[in-house]
Amino acid sequence: MERRRQVLVVTKGHAYDRNAFSAMLDSLEAVTCTQVEQPAAQAHFAGNAPARWDAFLMYDMPGYEFHPDHTPPRLIDPPEDFRRDFLHLVERGHGFVFLHHALAAWPTWEEYGSVMGGRFRFVRDERHPDSGYRHDVVQRISVAAPGHPVLDGLDDGFQIQDEVYLAEVCAERVTPLLVTDVELTDRTVWSTWNAVLGRRDSNDGWSHPPSAGVVAWVREHPRSRIVYIQFGDSQAAFANVGFRRLLANALHWVSERGADR
Numbered sequence: 001m002e003r004r005r006q007v008l009v010v011t012k013g014h015a016y017d018r019n020a021f022s023a024m025l026d027s028l029e030a031v032t033c034t035q036v037e038q039p040a041a042q043a044h045f046a047g048n049a050p051a052r053w054d055a056f057l058m059y060d061m062p063g064y065e066f067h068p069d070h071t072p073p074r075l076i077d078p079p080e081d082f083r084r085d086f087l088h089l090v091e092r093g094h095g096f097v098f099l100h101h102a103l104a105a106w107p108t109w110e111e112y113g114s115v116m117g118g119r120f121r122f123v124r125d126e127r128h129p130d131s132g133y134r135h136d137v138v139q140r141i142s143v144a145a146p147g148h149p150v151l152d153g154l155d156d157g158f159q160i161q162d163e164v165y166l167a168e169v170c171a172e173r174v175t176p177l178l179v180t181d182v183e184l185t186d187r188t189v190w191s192t193w194n195a196v197l198g199r200r201d202s203n204d205g206w207s208h209p210p211s212a213g214v215v216a217w218v219r220e221h222p223r224s225r226i227v228y229i230q231f232g233d234s235q236a237a238f239a240n241v242g243f244r245r246l247l248a249n250a251l252h253w254v255s256e257r258g259a260d261r
Helices: 018-027 040-045 080-092 100-104 110-116 192-196 241-255
Strands: 005-012 031-037 055-060 095-099 132-143 158-166 174-180 214-219 226-229
Touching (some): 005 040, 018 031, 031 040, 040 080, 055 100, 055 241, 095 241, 110 226, 132 192, 158 241
Parallel strands (some): 005 031
Antiparallel strands (some): 132 174, 174 214
C-alpha cells in the first residue's frame, strides 16, 4: 500500500467554499491534508518544520488589502524571513502544488511568480496589463503531455465547470499538462482591474494578449517538483472527479522530489 502523503494546505486571502474544499481534500487517495491559514502557515516554512510535510499545497492569495469602496488595493510585501524560507525550500527540492488563485499571491514579489511559472495580476500598471477571468465556464480539458505521472488515469481528459483565467504563463519555463477548449482573449473574459474598481463584467480600457489555454503545468526546476493547476473556484469544481484525480496525482508526484535528480 502506498504511504499516505502528509500535505500542508496553505489558505486565506480569497473567498472560497470551505466545506466543499475540505470535502475534496478528504477524498484524495493516500493523502492527509492539514489546513493552516496565512500568516500562521509561514512558521511551517522555517527551520525543521518543513520536514513534517511531503508537499505544500498553496491555495492562498496574500499580498493585498482590498477596500469596500473599490479604491485600488494596497499591495503588501511578504516578510523577509518568509521569502528566505520559501526560496530555501525550493532550492532544497521541496514539492509544491499551486492551486487556482495562488497564481495571484504576493503581487510585489516577482520571484514568487517565477517559481510558479506564471502570474495572475489584479492590478494594472504601465508594464503589465491586468489579468482576466470568467466564472462558471463549462469546458473540455485535454491532455498536453501524455504519459506524465500527474495525468495518470486522465488520458481522455475530462469536462469541468469552473472559472477560467486569462493570465501570464512563462512558456519557456513550464511544461504544459492540460489545455482548455475555451477561447481566452480580452473579448471573451472580463478585466480584473475593472472588477476591483467596481466595474464588474467590463473591459473598458483593457487589452491583453490571448492565451494558449494551458490550465495546468509543471514548472521546470533543477531540484524542486512544482505543479500549477488553475481549477478550484467553485463547489462544482471541488466535486469534479477529474480534478480530484489530478490533484491527488500532483501531490503524490511532487512528494517524490529528488527521486530523479
